[in-house]
Amino acid sequence: MPGILAISGSPSPTSRTARVLAHLADRLADAGEHEVTTIGVRDLPAEALISADVHHPAITAVAGAVAAADGIIIATPVYKAAYSGVLKALLDLLPQYALAGKTVLPLATGGTVAHVLAIDYALRPVLTSMGAAHVVPGYFLLDSLIGTAPDGGLALADTAQAGLDTVVAGFLAGLPVTV
Template sequence: MSARVAVVVGNPKPVSRTYEAALTLADRLGGADLVIDLADHTGELFDWSSSTVGELVEEVAASDLVVVASPTYKATYTGLLKVFLDLFPHQGLAGVTAVPLMLGAADVHALAVEHTLRPLLVELGASVPTRGLFVLDSEHADAAPYDRWLASAEPLLPSPIPTDPRSRQAVSA
């Protein structure tokens, strides 16, 4: 049985470098079953009664593995991503393995993924067994940062990680 993999991208720009990096990482993990580009849902994220956003929260919570990606803004993740994650109840990601991913313009931001995004995912109940992945914007299309991270992270990730990339289901309203 293969794991259900979700991707959540918190960049306010649709189909951004962060989006591309998240899909690259998901492909390395076997492919994404669900891709949520939060930029497509900005009008609904602040509507706490939105059934569309509620369904997205439920789908992410039902995933086995979720890649949570954000650009580095002011040394942390975006407000857009925070609003989405605020919709999860206490322990709303219990039973989900999360992989935090952040992109940034310079190495001085590399600890943002460990200092800000990883603790938020743990607070929501997710298991985060690996270091987060920080990728320089300028290297987001290169294989090397993903290969280096996967070399150390793969033994820590739950098995079985899917081995065949599946077609992505991009979610938009």
């Protein structure tokens, strides 16, 4: 069973990005074909991130989770046309080729379509430089398409869910086949 690591790069405790990622992780886990682990960068010790402490147990645990995963989903809000600073701090602490042999799905959320290229021009080059075997086409979700369902769960506009389903299918197709 392929293992998927879902990383939320949002610093916010009320993050739409984290909610979308949790929604996606739940759907993948419920399908029963993947083991899904979720990590929120905001839950890592700030001191370890700021001081670049690659030996901190929380950072080594993330590096271990990355190494063990077959596929990585990296979700980030877009701030000033780039992915979040806390995500960058984490990526900088991982080994240079931490993503070698991995299939990676980049996701981003933001308030305007002016930020849609942040995936391809800001995040994708970093993921590629870290040795990702295959960075599948990413997906940008407008904040206005992310809402709250009556039960308190996530509600995505149909167009957003359809687009997310398409990129996830491509991501899953890129994962190694296990017998």
